[in-house]
Amino acid sequence: MNMTLLIGSLLLCGMIVLVAYVVGIYNTLVRLANNIDKAWSNIDVILKQRHDEIPKLVEVCNSYMIHERETLESVTKARTAYREGLNINDKAQAENQIVGALGKLFAVAEQYPDLKANQEFLAVQQRISALENTIADRREFYNDSVNLYNIAIEQIPTLWVAQEVGYTARPLLTVAPSDRNDVPLAFANRRPMAA
Amino acid sequence: MVTMKCPDCLEDLVEVPTSHGPGLDVCSSGHGLWLDVGAVNFFVEDYTSLKREMGEAGGIAVKTETLCPRCGNHMEAETVSHMSFLSCDSCRGWWLSHGSLTRLNETYRGAAVPITINEADLYTQAAARYRARNDSIRNRPTFNKNRVNRQGIWLWALFFGLALVIGGIIFVAGIGKTMGTTRWSRPPDQLFFYLAAGALGGLGLCIYGWVPRQRKRLIESIPTSTIRSLALGLVEIEGLTQPAEGLLSSPFGGVPCVFYSYAVEEHVGSGKHAQWETVAKGTSEQTFFVRDTTGQVLVVPLGAELILPDERTYRNDWLGELPPTALAGLNRLGVSTTHWIGNKTFRCRETFIQPEEWVYVLGTAQEQPGAKELVENSARLYIGSSRDHEFIISDRSEKDLLSRLGWQVLAYGIGGLALAASCSIVIFTYYLTAVS
Numbered sequence: 001m002n003m004t005l006l007i008g009s010l011l012l013c014g015m016i017v018l019v020a021y022v023v024g025i026y027n028t029l030v031r032l033a034n035n036i037d038k039a040w041s042n043i044d045v046i047l048k049q050r051h052d053e054i055p056k057l058v059e060v061c062n063s064y065m066i067h068e069r070e071t072l073e074s075v076t077k078a079r080t081a082y083r084e085g086l087n088i089n090d091k092a093q094a095e096n097q098i099v100g101a102l103g104k105l106f107a108v109a110e111q112y113p114d115l116k117a118n119q120e121f122l123a124v125q126q127r128i129s130a131l132e133n134t135i136a137d138r139r140e141f142y143n144d145s146v147n148l149y150n151i152a153i154e155q156i157p158t159l160w161v162a163q164e165v166g167y168t169a170r171p172l173l174t175v176a177p178s179d180r181n182d183v184p185l186a187f188a189n190r191r192p193m194a195a
Numbered sequence: 196m197v198t199m200k201c202p203d204c205l206e207d208l209v210e211v212p213t214s215h216g217p218g219l220d221v222c223s224s225g226h227g228l229w230l231d232v233g234a235v236n237f238f239v240e241d242y243t244s245l246k247r248e249m250g251e252a253g254g255i256a257v258k259t260e261t262l263c264p265r266c267g268n269h270m271e272a273e274t275v276s277h278m279s280f281l282s283c284d285s286c287r288g289w290w291l292s293h294g295s296l297t298r299l300n301e302t303y304r305g306a307a308v309p310i311t312i313n314e315a316d317l318y319t320q321a322a323a324r325y326r327a328r329n330d331s332i333r334n335r336p337t338f339n340k341n342r343v344n345r346q347g348i349w350l351w352a353l354f355f356g357l358a359l360v361i362g363g364i365i366f367v368a369g370i371g372k373t374m375g376t377t378r379w380s381r382p383p384d385q386l387f388f389y390l391a392a393g394a395l396g397g398l399g400l401c402i403y404g405w406v407p408r409q410r411k412r413l414i415e416s417i418p419t420s421t422i423r424s425l426a427l428g429l430v431e432i433e434g435l436t437q438p439a440e441g442l443l444s445s446p447f448g449g450v451p452c453v454f455y456s457y458a459v460e461e462h463v464g465s466g467k468h469a470q471w472e473t474v475a476k477g478t479s480e481q482t483f484f485v486r487d488t489t490g491q492v493l494v495v496p497l498g499a500e501l502i503l504p505d506e507r508t509y510r511n512d513w514l515g516e517l518p519p520t521a522l523a524g525l526n527r528l529g530v531s532t533t534h535w536i537g538n539k540t541f542r543c544r545e546t547f548i549q550p551e552e553w554v555y556v557l558g559t560a561q562e563q564p565g566a567k568e569l570v571e572n573s574a575r576l577y578i579g580s581s582r583d584h585e586f587i588i589s590d591r592s593e594k595d596l597l598s599r600l601g602w603q604v605l606a607y608g609i610g611g612l613a614l615a616a617s618c619s620i621v622i623f624t625y626y627l628t629a630v631s
Contacts, residue, residue: 004369005366005373007365008363008365009369011365012366015362022351024408026348028416031412038426045426046424056232056233056287059232062242073217076234079217080212134424137423140421141421144418148416152416164351
């Protein structure tokens with residue numbers, strides 16, 4: 001075998017393998033990035049289901065919790081903030097507000113036995129609680145997807161391909177420090193409860 | 196989320212925040228505004244009286260052709276205290292024409308907290324927001340949501356393309372030079388063709404090694420879902436199996452299982468022409484459940500690629516017999532076990548998944564036909580095959596699967612390369628010689 005054929009064979013085979021490898025890396029990055037978008041959309045779907053329950057909850061509570069207007073308003077305002085959120089971080093922050101407002105609403109509802117006995121209230125409360133677990137699971141799934149993507153774009157040799165095509169790290173869904181604190185409860189015309 | 200449209204002009208409704216209640220969806224052309232269920236309470240002081248009048252004698256509902264902006268059902272025209280509005284029986288929202296909210300607010304005054312509404316300001320804000328939104332859409336620079344550098348991709352594609360062309364030119368030149376300066380040192384014989392087949396087969400193995408590599412990358416890139424929160428589409432789950440319709444028995448061993456796969460091979464021919472010929476193969480069709488700590492989901496195994504390494508084999512020769520369970524299995528399959536000279540020689544293989552066995556499933560979560568919307572998610576869906584995605588069932592963990600696939604990639608890749616290279620070297624060394 002002459003050197004020309006040997007060099008040509010090695011060069012051709014090497015380039016074919018290299019191109020196929022790089023294309024494989026790029027396609028993997030595309031899949032990982034789209035998995036993240038899909039994971040967020042799947043959270044959005046469940047959040048919408050929960051948000052659709054909020055007006056029914058407010059209407060039922062309206063008749064009983066006449067003096068808790070501020071509590072009811074905080075739930076609807078948080079829902080509005082989510083709908084107006086422009087990006088994932090805004091929506092995540094608004095979602096945390098909804099969680100806090102709903103928690104406060106349910107806690108306040110404990111003081112109204114007639115409301116607690118209302119079948120419609122119980123049904124809505126149960127539906128919202130059932131969705132909470134699914135939302136929590138999907139948030140973890142989203143973070144797993146982001147984690148896989150962030151690891152991939154920081155490992156060699158995927159790092160070089162990611163830098164060339166402009167893929168950058170994505171943020172995880174996190175809990176704001178203020179949301180880790182207990183929510184102080186205060187009832188209208190009542191003294192605030194101790195935390 | 197789906198944007199709501201004005202029932203009159205079908206333009207998008209614009210959300211306008213308010214100071215004392217939820218945001219309102221307002222038509223920017225001033226036709227009216229939408230109130231979600233319960234939202235009217237925030238804009239009407241004496242809500243109790245309004246509810247009472249509507250519930251007792253005030254409300255007369257007439258079905259209309261107008262569709263609800265939120266849920267698309269036909270709305271009803273209601274009249275209370277000489278004011279008309281449209282309400283949706285399904286989502287219980289209201290559509291109020293221009294001025295109706297102010298009239299409601301003025302009619303039902305009297306609670307402790309006064310509520311003042313500037314409806315004209317709402318429509319002004321809606322129009323301004325509508326214009327601003329359209330302007331931002333027109334002026335927004337178009338860019339890929341993942342900020343992919345297309346120019347970078349084209350430059351690298353050009354570079355690799357040129358490198359391939361140059362490599363191809365050198366290769367073709369080398370072929371031409373070789374043909375001009377090389378002669379057969381010995382004529383091609385059977386060994387030469389085996390070596391040539393080996394070289395081509397080695398290349399084929401390298402290419403085939405791409406399949407486990409792609410599968411490995413797919414499995415690595417999908418996080419494992421909890422069954423409770425399964426979403427439609429390609430999903431990956433792990434859990435314990437449970438029968439859906441009763442336990443099965445494996446065809447040849449009679450082992451209780453939820454799923455099995457089998458193959459029957461018959462030894463035909465004799466001497467140099469003897470070979471094993473597959474006479475029957477198949478899988479069970481019964482569905483089964485996979486359960487984890489959060490719930491269970493139905494798995495329809497038809498069309499799945501099975502990675503079940505533990506296999507049981509039952510075989511006989513022309514003097515001996517298969518176990519009774521294997522014979523019974525062959526009879527059920529309609530396979531004749533004897534011929535005129537004695538018993539046939541069979542090799543019966545089966546793999547199965549037992550109940551309460553840990554499995555890994557990568558498949559497409561789809562909605563069961565006729566499932567109600569409000570039923571628990573995992574009961575509404577099933578995991579099955581799809582034309583667009585892989586479908587894998589294995590009794591190995593994800594980590595074990597990835598390890599097996601990794602070794603397959605290495606074996607195909609390195610083994611194929613080594614085979615192709617060694618066969619090519621032998622061909623060029625023993626069959627071809629350079630002529631000066």
